[in-house]
Amino acid sequence: MTYTQLGFLMVVGAVLIDLLVLRTRLVTRKGFWVAYAIVLFFQLLTNGILTGIGAFRYADDAIVGQMPADGGPPPMFGEGRVVFQPFEDLMMGFSLCLLAMALWIFWGRRGVQRTPMAGPPIWRSGRWARGASPRPASTHPGGPGDSDAST
Amino acid sequence: MGRFTYFAVLAFIFVGSAWLEIALRTRVFRRWKRLLLALAVPFMVFVAWDVWALATGHWSIDPERTVGLDLFGVIPIEEIVFFIVVPTASILSLEAVRSVRGWPLGDEEITP
Numbered sequence: 001m002t003y004t005q006l007g008f009l010m011v012v013g014a015v016l017i018d019l020l021v022l023r024t025r026l027v028t029r030k031g032f033w034v035a036y037a038i039v040l041f042f043q044l045l046t047n048g049i050l051t052g053i054g055a056f057r058y059a060d061d062a063i064v065g066q067m068p069a070d071g072g073p074p075p076m077f078g079e080g081r082v083v084f085q086p087f088e089d090l091m092m093g094f095s096l097c098l099l100a101m102a103l104w105i106f107w108g109r110r111g112v113q114r115t116p117m118a119g120p121p122i123w124r125s126g127r128w129a130r131g132a133s134p135r136p137a138s139t140h141p142g143g144p145g146d147s148d149a150s151t
Numbered sequence: 152m153g154r155f156t157y158f159a160v161l162a163f164i165f166v167g168s169a170w171l172e173i174a175l176r177t178r179v180f181r182r183w184k185r186l187l188l189a190l191a192v193p194f195m196v197f198v199a200w201d202v203w204a205l206a207t208g209h210w211s212i213d214p215e216r217t218v219g220l221d222l223f224g225v226i227p228i229e230e231i232v233f234f235i236v237v238p239t240a241s242i243l244s245l246e247a248v249r250s251v252r253g254w255p256l257g258d259e260e261i262t263p
Binding site: 002003006010024025026029030031032034035036038039042046049050053054055056057058059062092093096097099100101103104105106107108109110111112113114116117118119120121122 | 156157160163164167173174175176177178179181182184185186188189190192193196197200204208209210211212213216234237238239240241242244245246247248249250251252253254255256257258260261262263
């Protein structure tokens with residue numbers, strides 16, 4: 001099986017696990033897609049550097065794109081490349097991060113260290129807040145006062 | 152940077168995401184048991200995939216860009232660190248978005 005086929009299978013598998021196995025349904029949530037956009041930006045940057053300088057090389061028969069015949073570096077775009085990296089890497093990154101994020105939510109929902117929940121940012125309360133009152137507890141269920149075990 | 156190239160990129164990813172723990176109070180490292188449970192399965196699946204792909208020749212890693220510690224004879228130590236640092240960074244991003252926007256993510260209540 002090629003990297004292309006495996007990458008596609010992993011994306012489908014991760015989405016099905018999120019929707020049907022863990023039932024976390026992260027792919028239906030805005031918060032997930034904004035977080036993934038941040039992850040994608042940094043993947044394009046960091047993986048782009050490593051593939052661009054040739055630290056990672058891919059076999060021509062494993063991915064859609066072909067390397068230049070003259071043995072030179074891969075193109076920035078074209079030949080299935082997105083910022084030097086094969087688009088197959090984006091499928092791997094998506095499935096890896098979706099799986100990890102879905103499991104994080106899954107265990108939280110089961111009561112494993114569900115609290116203390118994230119937030120608020122330090123500039124909204126605490127030392128750096130300038131005259132701002134802390135967010136109401138209702139905005140952050142699971143904040144101080146929510147007693148279910150942080151076990 | 153030579154043989155520390157890959158490690159330098161990993162350090163950038165780690166530092167570039169870990170500051171959210173303090174600035175946005177993501178409380179991901181603080182909930183380390185939950186983090187380890189979330190990382191365990193993807194870690195095993197993707198390391199196995201990586202070992203197989205390196206052995207099959209789907210991709211290869213320039214030995215001049217790694218420190219040269221290879222596990223199982225094929226997988227550079229950097230790859231092992233990658234499959235811990237990157238999923239952790241994705242969870243930190245998720246909690247960072249929650250911290251700033253307060254959007255629900257499905258774990259607002261316990262549902263066994």
